[in-house]
Amino acid sequence: MVYRPGAEHRRRKGNVLSPEELIDSHWDRILAELEDFLRIPSVSTDSAHRSDIEAAAAWVAERLQAAGPFRVDVLPTSGHPAVYAEWLGAPGRPTILVYGHYDVQPPDPIDRWRSAPFEPEVRGGRIYARGCSDDKGPMLIPIKAAEALFSAEGRLPVNVKLLFEGEEEIGSPSLEPFLTEHRELLSADFALSADGAMWRADLPSITVGSRGMAALNLEIEGPGKDLHSGRHGGAVQNPLHALAELLASLHHPDGSVAVEGFYDAVREASPAERAAIAALPWDDDAYREEIGVPELWGAAGFSTLERQWIRPTLEVNGLGGGYAGEGSKTVIPARAFAKLTCRLVPDQEPDRILELVDAHLHRRLPPGVRLRTHRLPGSARAYRILPDHPGLQIARDVLRELDGRNPVDVLIGGTLPVTEAFARILGTDTVFFSFSTADEDFHAPNEFFRLDRFRDGMRAWIRYWEAAAALEVGAMAGEARR
Amino acid sequence: MVYRPGAEHRRRKGNVLSPEELIDSHWDRILAELEDFLRIPSVSTDSAHRSDIEAAAAWVAERLQAAGPFRVDVLPTSGHPAVYAEWLGAPGRPTILVYGHYDVQPPDPIDRWRSAPFEPEVRGGRIYARGCSDDKGPMLIPIKAAEALFSAEGRLPVNVKLLFEGEEEIGSPSLEPFLTEHRELLSADFALSADGAMWRADLPSITVGSRGMAALNLEIEGPGKDLHSGRHGGAVQNPLHALAELLASLHHPDGSVAVEGFYDAVREASPAERAAIAALPWDDDAYREEIGVPELWGAAGFSTLERQWIRPTLEVNGLGGGYAGEGSKTVIPARAFAKLTCRLVPDQEPDRILELVDAHLHRRLPPGVRLRTHRLPGSARAYRILPDHPGLQIARDVLRELDGRNPVDVLIGGTLPVTEAFARILGTDTVFFSFSTADEDFHAPNEFFRLDRFRDGMRAWIRYWEAAAALEVGAMAGEARR
Numbered sequence: 019m020v021y022r023p024g025a026e027h028r029r030r031k032g033n034v035l036s037p038e039e040l041i042d043s044h045w046d047r048i049l050a051e052l053e054d055f056l057r058i059p060s061v062s063t064d065s066a067h068r069s070d071i072e073a074a075a076a077w078v079a080e081r082l083q084a085a086g087p088f089r090v091d092v093l094p095t096s097g098h099p100a101v102y103a104e105w106l107g108a109p110g111r112p113t114i115l116v117y118g119h120y121d122v123q124p125p126d127p128i129d130r131w132r133s134a135p136f137e138p139e140v141r142g143g144r145i146y147a148r149g150c151s152d153d154k155g156p157m158l159i160p161i162k163a164a165e166a167l168f169s170a171e172g173r174l175p176v177n178v179k180l181l182f183e184g185e186e187e188i189g190s191p192s193l194e195p196f197l198t199e200h201r202e203l204l205s206a207d208f209a210l211s212a213d214g215a216m217w218r219a220d221l222p223s224i225t226v227g228s229r230g231m232a233a234l235n236l237e238i239e240g241p242g243k244d245l246h247s248g249r250h251g252g253a254v255q256n257p258l259h260a261l262a263e264l265l266a267s268l269h270h271p272d273g274s275v276a277v278e279g280f281y282d283a284v285r286e287a288s289p290a291e292r293a294a295i296a297a298l299p300w301d302d303d304a305y306r307e308e309i310g311v312p313e314l315w316g317a318a319g320f321s322t323l324e325r326q327w328i329r330p331t332l333e334v335n336g337l338g339g340g341y342a343g344e345g346s347k348t349v350i351p352a353r354a355f356a357k358l359t360c361r362l363v364p365d366q367e368p369d370r371i372l373e374l375v376d377a378h379l380h381r382r383l384p385p386g387v388r389l390r391t392h393r394l395p396g397s398a399r400a401y402r403i404l405p406d407h408p409g410l411q412i413a414r415d416v417l418r419e420l421d422g423r424n425p426v427d428v429l430i431g432g433t434l435p436v437t438e439a440f441a442r443i444l445g446t447d448t449v450f451f452s453f454s455t456a457d458e459d460f461h462a463p464n465e466f467f468r469l470d471r472f473r474d475g476m477r478a479w480i481r482y483w484e485a486a487a488a489l490e491v492g493a494m495a496g497e498a499r500r
Numbered sequence: 501m502v503y504r505p506g507a508e509h510r511r512r513k514g515n516v517l518s519p520e521e522l523i524d525s526h527w528d529r530i531l532a533e534l535e536d537f538l539r540i541p542s543v544s545t546d547s548a549h550r551s552d553i554e555a556a557a558a559w560v561a562e563r564l565q566a567a568g569p570f571r572v573d574v575l576p577t578s579g580h581p582a583v584y585a586e587w588l589g590a591p592g593r594p595t596i597l598v599y600g601h602y603d604v605q606p607p608d609p610i611d612r613w614r615s616a617p618f619e620p621e622v623r624g625g626r627i628y629a630r631g632c633s634d635d636k637g638p639m640l641i642p643i644k645a646a647e648a649l650f651s652a653e654g655r656l657p658v659n660v661k662l663l664f665e666g667e668e669e670i671g672s673p674s675l676e677p678f679l680t681e682h683r684e685l686l687s688a689d690f691a692l693s694a695d696g697a698m699w700r701a702d703l704p705s706i707t708v709g710s711r712g713m714a715a716l717n718l719e720i721e722g723p724g725k726d727l728h729s730g731r732h733g734g735a736v737q738n739p740l741h742a743l744a745e746l747l748a749s750l751h752h753p754d755g756s757v758a759v760e761g762f763y764d765a766v767r768e769a770s771p772a773e774r775a776a777i778a779a780l781p782w783d784d785d786a787y788r789e790e791i792g793v794p795e796l797w798g799a800a801g802f803s804t805l806e807r808q809w810i811r812p813t814l815e816v817n818g819l820g821g822g823y824a825g826e827g828s829k830t831v832i833p834a835r836a837f838a839k840l841t842c843r844l845v846p847d848q849e850p851d852r853i854l855e856l857v858d859a860h861l862h863r864r865l866p867p868g869v870r871l872r873t874h875r876l877p878g879s880a881r882a883y884r885i886l887p888d889h890p891g892l893q894i895a896r897d898v899l900r901e902l903d904g905r906n907p908v909d910v911l912i913g914g915t916l917p918v919t920e921a922f923a924r925i926l927g928t929d930t931v932f933f934s935f936s937t938a939d940e941d942f943h944a945p946n947e948f949f950r951l952d953r954f955r956d957g958m959r960a961w962i963r964y965w966e967a968a969a970a971l972e973v974g975a976m977a978g979e980a981r982r
Binding site: 063064065123124126127130188189229231233235240241242243244245246247248249250251252253254255256258259261262263264265266267268269273309310311312313314315316317322325326329330331333334335336337338339340341342343344345346347348349350351354355356357359361385386387388394430431432433456459460461462463464 | 545546547605606608609612670671711713715717722723724725726727728729730731732733734735736737738740741743744745746747748749750751755791792793794795796797798799804807808811812813815816817818819820821822823824825826827828829830831832833836837838839841843867868869870876912913914915938941942943944945946
């Protein structure tokens with residue numbers, strides 16, 4: 019592999035603007051386009067937003083078509099459509115599969131947003147809207163980088179295939195069959211992901227792995243209908259009591275997961291891995307203040323970063339039942355529900371974990387009620403890329419060039435199901451090259467995206483593709499390690 | 501005390517209709533009036549319905565004014581207004597204070613109603629609407645009974661004061677100061693309650709006591725804002741986990757309340773009381789089928805009726821937090837809540853019980869979160885009336901006359917805060933004489949009221965007042981026992 023940072027690819031001819039200058043001169047239009055994109059409430063988990071999903075896919079396809087001589091397709095899946103574009107005009111050069119997603123999380127709780135979630139607003143150098151950071155802003159970066167390159171130079175430095183899916187926020191349930199069906203179409207030397215936020219705003223970093231995920235919803239059924247808690251209280255099991263008892267049984271008092279067998283397959287981190295994590299700049303107090311909790315808390319024997327990155331979790335993401343309005347209502351409700359997700363580390367199999375959780379729930383169900391569990395699609399294994407992958411090295415060089423500092427290797431606690439699926443089905447590793455930052459409140463009210471990172475990202479992607487032109491084709495495939 | 505059932509008060513003169521005949525001949529109008537009343541969504545717990553509460557109070561006042569020569573007033577309280585009417589044209593005869601309430605429970609969950617909660621619908625001899633059984637139908641009975649008596653005979657057999665409050669469903673928080681302020685106005689020989697459902701549809705019964713109540717809401721606060729459960733999961737306490745653990749700590753595995761000191765003041769039922777309960781006709785299997793639970797369940801050593809009537813409870817009536825929509829959302833929510841009520845038995849003091857619960861919650865709070873508790877107004881002690889109260893005896897006789905069978909003495913698991921307040925502040929006992937039935941799904945979707953009981957109720961109230969005319973004034977006061 020040969021790669022020289024700051025290579026000679028920039029060709030300015032007389033008064034022709036460079037791609038970077040084009041981005042600067044078109045900045046207002048680019049920002050307006052991002053705002054248009056953010057106005058589409060493409061919430062993938064809610065079937066009421068199906069037409070918004072389709073509108074977002076069409077919008078992305080149109081932007082790709084406008085960016086340059088891409089071949090663009092909106093491809094159906096068993097769920098929401100994927101948008102695909104390719105330009106293969108650089109024979110002998112590497113082919114990079116770009117990944118991002120146009121769907122977003124639900125905006126709930128809506129009443130805690132300072133500006134409406136689908137009415138983007140710029141405040142203090144940040145844009146606020148649902149999906150701006152995850153992943154609409156970041157996925158627009160490669161599109162605009164390509165547009166600038168096509169406009170300035172008529173071509174891209176490498177072959178590029180872009181894949182934008184619409185189901186990332188629901189665990190990409192259609193992705194596996196889609197990748198299998200389009201294995202040839204999507205073949206590439208490696209994947210470059212516009213999703214997967216950078217660790218911190220103040221430090222360049224390279225993500226070398228993520229946790230996996232498995233999700234299960236449960237419902238507890240008690241009486242056939244809501245009962246008056248005065249008349250019936252004490253003589254029947256209250257589904258809310260059963261729910262509390264059942265959920266409480268999922269963790270030990272120290273916070274570790276109490277599901278039998280949950281940790282059996284966990285590949286313990288090596289001393290070197292733990293030492294590398296311990297060497298990262300990290301301040302528990304600053305983190306505690308940032309997220310506003312009275313104290314940090316997690317299983318004993320692990321640091322905060324270890325708890326976030328290399329330990330599996332079982333989290334309740336939502337629960338409810340009975341009266342939720344003002345004041346009180348004396349009711350024993352007919353049912354109660356909870357929504358669970360597990361974050362998994364290498365060697366934990368999602369299906370096996372869901373089996374264990376399901377069995378635990380049924381085993382520990384209190385008397386007097388019935389339990390229904392529903393395993394959600396979209397499971398994903400944890401992912402690791404080899405730290406010396408050539409695509410990672412380019413990312414490190416570009417970030418160093420941009421920032422002046424050496425980026426650090428980090429993991430992410432979240433999940434990018436595509437990484438593991440790309441490795442298993444397409445045989446391609448995934449390099450994370452996103453310009454969102456993990457503190458940007460994605461999945462929460464007042465999600466924001468730093469506009470300087472939006473612009474930096476376009477510059478960086480242009481530099482990345484230029485640098486990747488020098489990579490030897492075929493040297494990067496099949497290095498994925500789980 | 502002299503009371504002869506089937507007394508000589510009925511005076512038919514030529515073609516003049518009896519009160520009962522008047523009710524039959526005006527039945528369609530009376531039913532239409534009930535439907536009008538039910539269309540007013542007078543939900544007392546929700547401040548959004550404040551104007552509906554006022555509309556309902558005005559509607560009741562208007563119906564009272566139309567019923568006869570009552571002096572009618574809508575009296576302000578520190579909360580929702582009370583409607584008061586009196587007719588004192590029977591000097592030397594007893595004075596009866598009639599009680600009912602015009603406010604209703606919230607209709608949630610609305611999607612489980614077969615017809616809209618505030619669009620009354622008659623199906624199979626029942627009327628369906630929120631509040632029809634609790635307590636709009638039953639409280640309309642004495643108004644219509646008085647109307648028929650005034651119309652047929654120009655007078656009532658006894659002096660009658662009617663008090664309809666608008667805060668029963670929120671625990672009557674303004675009642676105590678209201679009663680204290682209007683102690684003279686409301687003085688009576690005893691109270692006759694149109695609220696307090698009859699035990700069963702197939703058996704006449706007399707209610708001789710009710711459980712008390714105390715309510716507390718709690719909120720658990722974790723991070724300052726919702727967090728991504730992938731990024732942060734494992735390193736911070738999840739408020740939903742803390743909620744489950746905290747609520748699970750409130751009960752022992754056998755279902756008894758685990759709050760320290762909760763049972764300390766409980767006056768244990770006497771062997772005679774337990775024997776009387778055991779002698780009542782009761783079928784656990786039929787009850788289990790009626791309410792649709794897989795099995796009955798409660799603290800060991802007590803029968804179902806004992807668990808409902810003479811044992812205190814702590815029930816979670818609602819809880820929530822995090823994502824409740826379709827699919828999943830990977831969030832650690834900033835907060836979670838729960839709503840608790842206790843049902844109390846004689847000698848338990850509501851304030852003391854709330855102190856104990858509050859202390860337990862703070863003592864058992866898991867690490868990493870904050871707890872806020874909020875004690876709700878409207879506490880009430882348990883209530884008992886002496887089984888040989890003369891007002892009870894009339895009720896027994898009238899029910900026997902109506903049904904042909906001897907009514908049984910029962911308790912109710914629910915709470916009527918007025919009973920205990922009437923005894924303590926006004927010195928009057930309360931006789932329950934309601935014609936709703938405990939199976940009519942009040943506080944639940946599809947609340948209904950049996951229309952034959954609506955008509956029976958009017959006949960019974962007429963007979964009751966007629967019979968009470970023979971009671972000796974002054975013999976009934978101050979017999980209340982808690």
